[in-house]
Amino acid sequence: MCYNTVINFSRKLTEDMNNIRLTQSIKILMLDRADIKRLIEMVNVKVDWNKCNGDGVCVDVCPVDVFELQDLPEHSDTQKSVPVRADDCILCMACVTQCPTEAITVEEE
Numbered sequence: 001m002c003y004n005t006v007i008n009f010s011r012k013l014t015e016d017m018n019n020i021r022l023t024q025s026i027k028i029l030m031l032d033r034a035d036i037k038r039l040i041e042m043v044n045v046k047v048d049w050n051k052c053n054g055d056g057v058c059v060d061v062c063p064v065d066v067f068e069l070q071d072l073p074e075h076s077d078t079q080k081s082v083p084v085r086a087d088d089c090i091l092c093m094a095c096v097t098q099c100p101t102e103a104i105t106v107e108e109e
């Protein structure tokens with residue numbers, strides 16, 4: 001076997017192993033999330049738009065992309081954070097603890 005064949009085989013093997021590890025990690029993540037969701041009946045994510053300054057910290061810190069910044073006609077001063085995927089919340093509380101204006105509440109119902 002020539003040197004290049006061995007190198008190519010080695011590279012392909014490493015690539016395949018990385019793909020398998022990535023797939024396993026994704027499956028573990030999905031399982032963890034599903035298990036957590038089973039434990040949670042309902043989660044209520046609320047944003048007080050009178051307090052929200054639209055800086056998007058919640059958008060940045062939420063690991064499951066619950067929030068989107070949107071233009072709301074009744075709050076035209078700035079965009080406001082809207083919990084568009086509240087059902088995906090995993091109760092990590094990152095948004096609650098990092099919101100600079102304490103505009104977000106997250107509660108189990």
Ligand code: SF4
Nearest residue numbers: 062089090092093095
């Ligand atoms: S508690 Fe965590 S998962 Fe739920 S909305 Fe806030 S940042 Fe997202």
